[in-house]
Amino acid sequence: xxxxxxxxxxxxxxxxxxxxxxxxxxxxxxxxxxxxxxxxxxxxxxxxxxxxxxxxxxxxxxxxxxxxxxxxxxxxxxxxxxxxxxxxxxxxxxxxxxxxxxxxxxxxxxxxxxxxxxxxxxxxxxx
Numbered sequence: 001x002x003x004x005x006x007x008x009x010x011x012x013x014x015x016x017x018x019x020x021x022x023x024x025x026x027x028x029x030x031x032x033x034x035x036x037x038x039x040x041x042x043x044x045x046x047x048x049x050x051x052x053x054x055x056x057x058x059x060x061x062x063x064x065x066x067x068x069x070x071x072x073x074x075x076x077x078x079x080x081x082x083x084x085x086x087x088x089x090x091x092x093x094x095x096x097x098x099x100x101x102x103x104x105x106x107x108x109x110x111x112x113x114x115x116x117x118x119x120x121x122x123x124x125x126x127x
Contacts, residue, residue: 023037033099092109
């Protein structure tokens, strides 16, 4: 299940990076374009934090006889999760202030990342 959330995160990263590249050159036009740039920047931070949290879980994978994570790993995953959640919220709110297809992309980014977080949460159940 954790590999599925990693794959979905990388799939979401493709349009986010494309949106960031196009919005980078247009950020000085008006406030709506700047909001899209801020949103895509926050989306990249959210994706990076999510990939970091997933990587921390995969690297420190415990065999079934050790179902509990090490406290250091819990700290890393907690920090990555907080950064990811705050950045996802920032990207969603910036999408409300942007325009056009950027608005659609950033507003849909929130529920897409919520699916990734739910898949990552369900990966903690079972062995």
